[in-house]
Amino acid sequence: xxxxxxxxxxxxxxxxxxxxxxxxxxxxxxxxxxxxxxxxxxxxxxxxxxxxxxxxxxxxxxxxxxxxxxxxxxxxxxxxxxxxxxxxxxxxxxxxxxxxxxxxxxxxxxxxxxxxxxxxxxxxxxxxxxxxxxxxxxxxxxxxxxxxxxxxxxxxxxxxxxxxxxxxxxxxxxxxxxxxxxxxxxxxxxxxxxxxxxxxxxxxxxxxxxxxxxxxxxxxxxxxxxxxxxxxxxxxxxxxxxxxxxxxxxxxxxxxxxxxxxxxxxxxxxxxxxxxx
Numbered sequence: 599x600x601x602x603x604x605x606x607x608x609x610x611x612x613x614x615x616x617x618x619x620x621x622x623x624x625x626x627x628x629x630x631x632x633x634x635x636x637x638x639x640x641x642x643x644x645x646x647x648x649x650x651x652x653x654x655x656x657x658x659x660x661x662x663x664x665x666x667x668x669x670x671x672x673x674x675x676x677x678x679x680x681x682x683x684x685x686x687x688x689x690x691x692x693x694x695x696x697x698x699x700x701x702x703x704x705x706x707x708x709x710x711x712x713x714x715x716x717x718x719x720x721x722x723x724x725x726x727x728x729x730x731x732x733x734x735x736x737x738x739x740x741x742x743x744x745x746x747x748x749x750x751x752x753x754x755x756x757x758x759x760x761x762x763x764x765x766x767x768x769x770x771x772x773x774x775x776x777x778x779x780x781x782x783x784x785x786x787x788x789x790x791x792x793x794x795x796x797x798x799x800x801x802x803x804x805x806x807x808x809x810x811x812x813x814x815x816x817x818x819x820x821x822x823x824x825x826x827x828x829x830x831x832x833x834x835x836x837x838x839x840x841x842x843x844x845x846x847x848x849x850x851x852x853x854x855x856x857x858x859x860x861x862x863x864x865x866x867x868x869x870x871x872x873x874x875x
Contacts, residue, residue, distance in 0.1 A: 603641060603645060603761060604645075604757065604758055604761040604762070606631040606632065606633065606638075606641070607631075607641075607642065607645055607646065607757040607760075607761060608754050608757055608758070609630055609631065610627050610630050610631050610642070610650075611653070611750070611753040611754055611757060612750060612754070613627070613630045614627070614653065614654055614657050615657060615661075615747070615749070615750040615753070618657065618658050618661050618662075618679060618680050618681050619678060619679050619680065619681045620681065622654045622658075622681060624638075624639060624650055624651070627642075627650050627654075638650075645757060645760050645761045646756070646757055646760055646859075647760065647859060647860075648859050652859075654681075655691065655695075656695075656858065656859070657749070657753070658680045658681050658682075659680065659691065659692055659695050659696070660749060660822075660823065660824075660858070660863075661679075661680060661746075661749075662676050662677075662679070662680040662688070662692060662700070663692075663696060663703065663707075663822050663823075663824035663863070664746040664823075664824045665679065665680075666700055666703055666704045666707070666824070667703070667704060667707035667824045667825065667827070667828075668746065668824070668827065673685055673688075673689075673700050673701060673704075676688070676700065677689075677700075688700065695862070695863060696822060696863050696864065697862070697863075697864050707824060707825050707828060723832065723836060724817050724818070724819065724829060724832050724833070724836075724837075725817070725818070726815055726816065726817045726833060726837040726841075727815075727816050728813060728814065728815050728816070728843070728874065729813075729814055729816055730811070730812065730813055730814070731809075731811045731812065731813075731814040731871065731873075732811045733808070733809060733810055733811035734769075734772070734794050734808070734809040734811065735794065735795045735806065735808055735809075736772055736774070736790065736792045736793065736794055736795060736806065736807040736808070736809065737768070737792050737793065737795040737800055737801055737804045737805075737806060738751075738755050738772075738790055738791050738792015738793060738804055738805065738807070739751045739754055739755050739790070739791050739792065739804060739805065740788070740789075740790055740791075740805055741788075741789045741790065741791055742785075742786070742787065742788055742789075743784065743785055743787060744784050744785075744787065745775060745779060745787055745789055746823075746824070748773060748789050748791055749823075751789075751791035752771075752773070752791040754791075755791050755792060755793075755804075758801070758803070758804075759793070762801065764801055767795065767796055767797045767798045768793040768794060768795060768796060769793060769794030769795075769796045770793060770794050770853045770854070770855075771792075771793045771853070771854045771857075772792060772793055772794060772809075772851055772852065772853050772854070773789060773790065773791055773792075773851060773852045773854070774789060774790040774792075774807055774809070774849055774850075774851045774852075775787075775789045775849055775850050775851065775852070776788040776789060776790070776849045777789075777849075790805070790807050792804070792805075792807065809848075809851060810848065810873075812846070812873060812874070813846075813873070813874040813875070814871050814872065814873050814874060815833065815837065815838075815841070815843065815871070815872040815874055816869050816870070816871050816872075817829060817832070817833045817837070817869070817870040817872075818855075818867060818868070818869050818870075819867070819868045819869075819870060820864070820865070820866065820867055820868075821863070821864055821866060822863035822864065822866060823858070823863075823866065823868070826852070826868060826870065829868075829870055830850075830870060833870060833872060838872075843874045843875075844874065844875045845872060845873065845874060845875070846873040846874055846875045848873040849873075850870065850871060850872055850873075851871045852868050852869065852870055852871065853868070853869040853871060854866075854867075854868055855867035855868065855869065
């Protein structure tokens with residue numbers, strides 16, 4: 599029976615991500631879950647820790663933040679794609695969650711390269727430390743495609759952990775990014791959404807990724823996940839050329855220090871980790 603509820607949660611989360619501009623009413627999501635409206639609402643909140651309405655709003659605005667900083671889509675179109683009836687209602691909701699208007703958020707978060715010349719020093723500055731990270735064994739779900747879409751896999755991973763009571767055997771929530779978005783077509787990007795497995799066997803239905811550990815450059819970024827792209831530019835464009843360090847032949851990974859379900863976007867903390875030789 600638990601697996602059945604888990605499947606319903608995953609189905610609904612996938613539906614929300616795939617239909618931000620569609621009908622995401624409680625009745626529609628209950629239909630997707632194949633449950634009555636009243637029972638479904640209680641099941642969803644018990645298994646995810648948030649109401650359906652909160653999940654819909656959070657995911658819609660998260661997707662909108664990514665569209666704002668990663669492209670030139672008109673704000674009115676972003677609003678419609680995020681499921682808002684007009685630009686004004688979208689701007690109000692976005693400002694409440696992100697602390698700035700969509701236009702100001704776009705100006706602050708979008709960084710274009712006007713020409714192919716080196717741009718060392720022209721990116722926002724962040725503090726970077728080096729440390730020795732331990733080897734980690736991760737359990738989670740693979741993702742393929744746009745890195746900004748990995749939230750869908752993290753939602754599914756979190757729902758599985760909640761429904762099975764897995765959190766006590768898991769450590770830091772971690773994302774692994776195997777490819778460079780500057781070199782690999784967006785549709786072929788490979789990543790992994792999971793958490794450190796601190797004890798027990800690999801949970802059924804999940805995959806395992808091992809991080810070897812060792813010397814690591816760590817940039818701690820504070821703010822919404824849509825700004826991580828610019829933080830990577832700072833790590834590779836500002837810090838690395840001046841560091842005297844050389845990257846190891848290992849993927850970057852991110853360690854998420856707090857939870858977007860109960861943390862304001864501007865207060866989210868993410869460690870961007872670059873393995874070094």
